[in-house]
Amino acid sequence: MIKASLKNAVIALYALPSLALMPVAATAQTIDVNSNTTYQVVRGFGGHNGVGWIPDLTADQVETAFGTGPGQVGLSIMRMRIDSSRQAWERQVPTARLAKAKGVTLFATPWSPPASMKTNNNIIGGRLLPADYPAYATHLLDFAAMMRANGAQLHGISIQNEPDIAVTYESCLWSPDELIGFLQSEGGRFDTVKLMGPESYRFSKAMSDPILNNAAAAQHLDIVSGHLYGVTPSDDPLARGKGKELWMTEHYTDSSSDANDWVKALPVGVELHKSMLSNHSAYVWWYIRRSYGLLTEDGMVSKRGHIMAQYAKHVRPGYTRIGATERPYHDVLVTAYKGGDGKLVVVAVNNGAQRRTVNLRFASNTPRTLLRYMTSATANQQYLGEHAVTNGAASLAVEPLSVTTLVNQPALLDATGSLKISRSGLSANRFTGAFSGSISFTNVNPNPIRGAALQLVLEGLPQDVTLGNRNGEWNGAPYLTLPVAEIAPGATVTVNTSFANPSMANISYTPRVLSVTY
Numbered sequence: 001m002i003k004a005s006l007k008n009a010v011i012a013l014y015a016l017p018s019l020a021l022m023p024v025a026a027t028a029q030t031i032d033v034n035s036n037t038t039y040q041v042v043r044g045f046g047g048h049n050g051v052g053w054i055p056d057l058t059a060d061q062v063e064t065a066f067g068t069g070p071g072q073v074g075l076s077i078m079r080m081r082i083d084s085s086r087q088a089w090e091r092q093v094p095t096a097r098l099a100k101a102k103g104v105t106l107f108a109t110p111w112s113p114p115a116s117m118k119t120n121n122n123i124i125g126g127r128l129l130p131a132d133y134p135a136y137a138t139h140l141l142d143f144a145a146m147m148r149a150n151g152a153q154l155h156g157i158s159i160q161n162e163p164d165i166a167v168t169y170e171s172c173l174w175s176p177d178e179l180i181g182f183l184q185s186e187g188g189r190f191d192t193v194k195l196m197g198p199e200s201y202r203f204s205k206a207m208s209d210p211i212l213n214n215a216a217a218a219q220h221l222d223i224v225s226g227h228l229y230g231v232t233p234s235d236d237p238l239a240r241g242k243g244k245e246l247w248m249t250e251h252y253t254d255s256s257s258d259a260n261d262w263v264k265a266l267p268v269g270v271e272l273h274k275s276m277l278s279n280h281s282a283y284v285w286w287y288i289r290r291s292y293g294l295l296t297e298d299g300m301v302s303k304r305g306h307i308m309a310q311y312a313k314h315v316r317p318g319y320t321r322i323g324a325t326e327r328p329y330h331d332v333l334v335t336a337y338k339g340g341d342g343k344l345v346v347v348a349v350n351n352g353a354q355r356r357t358v359n360l361r362f363a364s365n366t367p368r369t370l371l372r373y374m375t376s377a378t379a380n381q382q383y384l385g386e387h388a389v390t391n392g393a394a395s396l397a398v399e400p401l402s403v404t405t406l407v408n409q410p411a412l413l414d415a416t417g418s419l420k421i422s423r424s425g426l427s428a429n430r431f432t433g434a435f436s437g438s439i440s441f442t443n444v445n446p447n448p449i450r451g452a453a454l455q456l457v458l459e460g461l462p463q464d465v466t467l468g469n470r471n472g473e474w475n476g477a478p479y480l481t482l483p484v485a486e487i488a489p490g491a492t493v494t495v496n497t498s499f500a501n502p503s504m505a506n507i508s509y510t511p512r513v514l515s516v517t518y
Contacts, residue, residue, distance in 0.1 A: 028357040028395060029328035033346060035338045035365045037323030040245070040279040042337065044105055045272075045312035046077025047288035048250065049095050052088060053081075057289060061299045062098045065288050068473065071381065073294055073305045074313030075104070079249060079284050082110040082143045082157075084123050084170070089146055096152035100500065101466050103478070105317065107156035108143060109199060109249070111170040123170050130181060137186035144193045148433060151464075151502025156194040156223055158249070159183075162201040174198070176210035180217040187220025192431060194222035199249055202231045205238070212242050225249045233271065233278040240279060247282040248275050255292045259302030262377040262401070269307045269349040269403040273333040276311075276321055283311075306375040310403045313381075314345045314373075316472050323363075332356050332398060338365065340471055340481045342453040342516055346370075346406040350398045357397045360406070365452075366392045367408030368517075376402035413515040415454070418445035419487075421511055426499070434468055435499040435507060443487040450486035451515030455479045456495060459510045464503040469496070474514070482513075 047065065049057055057065065068074045078099045080092045096106055112123040113136050120126030128136055144154045159182060163174035174182075179198055187195060198207040203226030212218050224239040228251040236246055253271060254264045268285075275283045285308065289295040294305035301309070315337045324336035324346065331352030337345040344367055350356055360370075372384040376399055386409060387394050398404050419441045426437040439456065443449055457479040458467055470478035480495050487493055499507055 028359045029332075030359045030361055031325045031328050031334055031346070031348075032323070032361050032363065033336045033344070034323035034363040035336075035344065036363065039321040040240075040281050042276070042315055042317065042319045042321060043245065043247070043281045044076030044317045045283050045308055045315075046075050046079060046105070047285040047294050048079040048081075049092075050081075050287050050290075051091050051095065052083060054287070054290070056091070057095045058299065059098060061289060061295060062095055062102075064299060064301060065295060065305075066099055066102045066104050068313050069476075071301060072313070073301055073309045075288070075294070075308070076312060076317050077105045077107070077282055077284055078288075080106065080108045082108045082140065084110070084112045084114045086139070086142065086146075089143055090150075093147070093150045093152060096147060097150060097502065100152045101464055103466055103468070103470060105155045106147070106152055107158065107196065107249075108147070108154055109158040109161045109196075110140065111161045112172045114139065118172065124168065125166060125171055125173065127173050127178065128182075130178075133182050133185045136182075137189050141189065141193075148192075151433070151500065153432060153500070154193050156196045157190070158196040158199050158225060160197065161199055161250075162227065163198055164204060164207055165201045176207055179207075180211055180214050183211065183217035183220045184214075187217065190220065195220055196223040196225045196247065196249070197221055198224075198226070200226045201229050202226070203228060203234070203248070205236060208236070209238060212238050212244070218242055218244075223247050227251055228271070228275075233275040233280060235278045245281040246279055247284070248280045249282070249284045250286055251284075252286040252292055255290075257292065259290075259292045259294075259296055259304045262303055265303035265307060266349075266351065266401060266403075268304045269310070270333065270351055272308070272311055273335055273347070273349050276335045277326060279321075301380070303375070303380075306380045307403050309381055310373065310375055310405045311347055314405050314407050315347070318471060319343075319345070328358050329356050332358070340453070341455060341479070342410065342451075344408045348398050348404045348406075350400055350402050350404070353400045355397050355400055357395065360389075360394045360396075362389070362392050368411070369409045370394055370406040371409050372396065373405045373407070374399060374402050410452075411517045413451070413517070414512060415449045415515045416512045418443060418447075418449055419513055420444050421513075423511075426507060433500065433502070435501050436496065438494050438496050439511060440492055440494040441482070441487065441513060442492040443489050446489050448486050448488050449513075449515060451517050452485065453516045454482040454485060454487070455514045455516055456482060457512045457514060459512060461509045462505040462507070464501070465505055465507055466500040468498040468500050479514075
């Protein structure tokens with residue numbers, strides 16, 4: 001985070017949408033969707049919880065932000081702050097634990113090491129003393145251990161927030177060489193949590209390239225992360241070539257206006273599109289709840305939150321971005337995605353003032369029908385009905401200044417009665433706190449069980465028990481996609497399960513296997 005005045009100045013250079021009236025094309029333009037062309041795996045969409053600087057989210061606001069029901073945002077990632085004082089750490093637990101119970105990916109960022117570890121003995125400015133690299137690594141790992149012990153295990157931990165800008169609030173400066181030195185010295189200790197960095201305020205390759213080009217340091221950096229202040233999203237082929245995911249971990253497009261100002265909200269959709277097109281695996285907004293946030297201070301979803309939901313609720317963790325005509329018109333921006341569950345999702349941002357008619361063509365995995373949702377100045381995730389797909393194509397109009405999401409509608413067949421289901425016992429991992437086991441399915445029917453996907457749904461799990469390796473949800477119940485799409489007569493298929501169970505409840509559930517056809 002940097003000063004709002006500086007951020008707003010650089011944001012204003014590019015945030016406003018184009019409102020120029022353009023002539024309507026005489027014929028509809030085509031969007032070709034090809035699920036055989038694949039790009040990055042999407043880990044999710046999220047926001048920062050500001051407890052410690054602002055009041056914590058309430059339980060209802062956690063549900064609104066991370067739930068996938070009507071009118072909710074569907075976030076799947078939460079960022080939190082590692083306070084320089086460990087006495088303040090536990091205030092991060094309540095919301096993190098609630099979010100984790102919903103399957104949310106958690107990561108944490110420090111704004112400063114403890115003052116005693118710094119060159120200026122102050123949490124503002126200064127640099128980390130090289131002699132304190134081991135102590136600082138212990139500081140970060142202790143935070144991760146505390147969160148794990150409280151049922152909120154972290155996926156990742158950042159080395160430093162915005163190490164490349166001097167500010168007048170809690171901060172610390174790092175050079176690329178200092179980051180390399182820390183990674184070489186301490187990176188091997190981070191075996192239970194992914195290391196993220198450098199979290200430059202402008203997603204600067206000048207900060208990340210030296211790390212990536214140093215083999216001894218790069219081996220310990222799992223995720224290349226950065227912010228978007230004053231820059232537009234861009235790809236990083238060097239990072240991807242080294243096997244690193246790209247995460248956009250902080251931005252807001254404007255803090256001077258209400259989050260329900262549509263002219264200021266639509267650029268969020270444009271930036272989300274550009275981030276996905278730049279092969280970013282995650283997009284994380286600044287404050288979840290703020291006057292300019294995804295939720296407003298009263299806990300209601302803002303226009304910016306509804307735009308985020310057009311992506312977050314439908315493009316779920318583990319989905320892959322696929323080939324799609326990116327600009328069927330100069331002002332219509334399109335990305336497409338597929339899930340391991342067989343779903344296809346197409347998101348179109350119409351950044352212009354004209355209605356645009358498009359023809360969608362599917363080269364493979366053709367859906368039967370498409371459900372349509374739209375957010376605009378007058379609509380919030382509005383359901384616009386079901387569109388038939390005929391001979392691999394569908395035609396529809398994309399409304400001006402709007403974000404439209406198309407999702408294929410599955411047909412479900414309950415195949416549970418044709419299967420003999422066996423469950424193993426559960427074993428606990430004392431390091432991660434997870435309870436692991438397996439479930440086997442034997443087809444006792446004389447006919448094969450098949451579908452575009454076969455999914456195991458676990459109904460009736462206790463409230464505080466989470467299926468950690470789930471692929472998604474059906475009506476609030478988690479599911480796993482089976483590794484095969486067909487089970488022959490007499491054949492057996494086995495899947496592994498991993499449960500988070502911080503309250504040590506009895507892990508009970510009713511298994512159902514669904515054959516899904518799109």
